[in-house]
Each structure stands twice: as structure tokens, then as C-alpha cells.
Amino acid sequence: MRSTHSGYTRLSKVHKMSAAGLGAAGAAAVVFAVVSGGPAAAQPVAVKPVAFDATAFTSDEQGRGELARQADGAAEQARTEAAAKVKSVADAKAARAKADAKAAKDAKAKADRQAKERAGKEAASRSTDRKPLKAAEAPAAAPKAYGNDLDGWINQALDIMRAKGIPGSYEGIKRNIMRESTGNPQAVNDWDVNAVNGVPSKGLLQIIDPTFKAFHVDGTSWDIYDPVANIVASCNYAAKTYGSMDNVNSAY
Structure with a gap:
């Protein structure tokens, strides 16, 4: 040049x-x-x-x-530009992960809140739908003796159920008890889906804790293993779901 x-x-x-x-x-x-x-x-x-x-x-x-x-x-x-680009991509991924985690947390909180609201509404609805007991329908004041065995537990539960307007018969209750626990009030299912989820079925009629608490009947024990309380709460749940424990012929 x-x-x-x-x-x-x-x-x-x-x-x-x-x-x-x-x-x-x-x-x-x-x-x-x-x-x-x-x-x-x-x-x-x-x-x-x-x-x-x-x-x-x-x-x-x-x-x-x-x-x-x-x-x-x-x-x-x-x-410098390559390092900035790498940092930008990493920051974007971190921001997306944080947003996804927050969305999942918010969704779970919303689902829990809705489930709690539904349970409250159902409990209120059951309380409103039940016919108040008349004085004439109340159990006799004199205490009645019941045997501390399966026969006695069922009969005591039936008396409470009649007083509370909960349907069910001796035969229907006993049939389901024998299938679910063979009459053992301390029975616990440790293998089905409820057990896997951390809420095993318990007692004579194999009811889980949340259902027992939601359908517990006043005047009975809050101990899920108490045979009478277990029968009455289970029959109360079956009445709401199936019309009566008599209509239950399998896992419920």
C-alpha cells in the first residue's frame, strides 16, 4: 500500500x-x-x-x-459481556424458581382454607338439619346398665343414637364392626391409603381422626378408641353420607 x-x-x-x-x-x-x-x-x-x-x-x-x-x-x-449474560440467565432461573415456590405455597394455603371452610359449613348444616329432641324423646333419667362387651357397646350406642336422631340398627352396626375390626376397639389399620397419609383408621368401625372429630356426638367420649363414641360418630358419618350405617356393606 x-x-x-x-x-x-x-x-x-x-x-x-x-x-x-x-x-x-x-x-x-x-x-x-x-x-x-x-x-x-x-x-x-x-x-x-x-x-x-x-x-x-x-x-x-x-x-x-x-x-x-x-x-x-x-x-x-x-x-465481561459473556459473564453478564450467564449471571442474567442464572438470576432469571432463580427468580422463576422463587415465584413457582411462592405460587405453590399460596395454592396450598388456599386449598387448606377452603377445606376448613367447607368442613365448618357442613357441620353447621348438619346441626341445622337435625330435628331438636323433644322432652318426651329424651332417655329415661334412671341409669341403664350395659355390658362391657360388643353387645353392650352396640346397645348403648343405639340408645344415644335414638336420642340424637341418628338412624341405624343393631344388625347393621354389628355387621360392619365385624368386617372392619372383628370387634377389637383398639384396632388400627397401618397399611391402607389413610395410613400412608398419616391418618390411620382406628377403633371398632375404623374411622379416622378428622372424621371422628367432625362427627363426634355430644355426651360421648372424645377418645376415638372408646367403643361407644366410635360407634356413634361412625354411624353419624354414615347417616350423612349413606343414609344409615345399615346401607354400608364395604369400606366407607
Whole structure:
């Protein structure tokens, strides 16, 4: 590539070195002619020195240094931009994960709240639908003796159920007890889906704790293993769900 400087064409580094070499060779030829006594001794030839331009080398070195600095700067900028992009992607993923976790937590809280509200409404509805007991329907004031066995537990539960307006018969209750627990008031199911969920079925009629509490009948024990309380709460649940314990012929 040609460039101009101070009115003449700048020689490349190779051209200048060639010119310097030719000048030196010419000077040597003159010396040889003088010493040998040849024609050059009678007619000396004037050789014009060729000036060495150091600025060309300096300019080239500066250019290469500038290019190197520009390359280093571009590489550093590329690294900075790549790191920023990686951080941006990581921040976006973290933000999405945080948002998803919050949405899941909010959804669970909403579901729990709705379930609690439904349970409250159902309990209130059952209380409203039941016909209040009349004085004539109340159990006799005199205490009645019941045997501490399956027969006695069922009969005591039936008396309470009649007083509370809960349907069910001796045969229907006993049939379901024998299928669910074989008459063992301490029976616990540790293998079905309720057990897997942490709320195993318990007692004579294998009722789970949340259902027992929701359908517990006043005047009976709050102990789920109490045979009479277990029967009455289970029959209360069956009446609401199936019309009567008599209509239950399998797991309920």
C-alpha cells in the first residue's frame, strides 16, 4: 500500500534495507577500483549515501502495539459481556424458581382454607338439619346398665343414637364392626391409603381422626378408641353420607 509523507513516496522497510545494501556495495566497488589502479582511479564515482529512516520502524511498532491493545480490549469486553449474560440467565432461573415456590405455597394455603371452610359449613348444616329432641324423646333419667362387651357397646350406642336422631340398627352396626375390626376397639389399620397419609383408621368401625372429630356426638367420649363414641360418630358419618350405617356393606 502506498502512502505519502512530506512530498515523497515512503519506502517500505525491505526497500530501505535493499537501498542501503546497494549503497554499501557501490562504495566497496569504488575502493576496490582505486586500490587496483583501474579506470575508477582516474575517474572516481561519487556515491550518494542513503539515509536510514528509523521512523518507519517506529511507526510500524506503534501500529502493531495499538492493534494488540485493541484486540486485548475486545477480548476483555467479550468476557465481561459473556459473564453478564450467564449471571442474567442464572438470576432469571432463580427468580422463576422463587415465584413457582411462592405460587405453590399460596395454592396450598388456599386449598387448606377452603377445606376448613367447607368442613365448618357442613357441620353447621348438619346441626341445622337435625330435628331438636323433644322432652318426651329424651332417655329415661334412671341409669341403664350395659355390658362391657360388643353387645353392650352396640346397645348403648343405639340408645344415644335414638336420642340424637341418628338412624341405624343393631344388625347393621354389628355387621360392619365385624368386617372392619372383628370387634377389637383398639384396632388400627397401618397399611391402607389413610395410613400412608398419616391418618390411620382406628377403633371398632375404623374411622379416622378428622372424621371422628367432625362427627363426634355430644355426651360421648372424645377418645376415638372408646367403643361407644366410635360407634356413634361412625354411624353419624354414615347417616350423612349413606343414609344409615345399615346401607354400608364395604369400606366407607
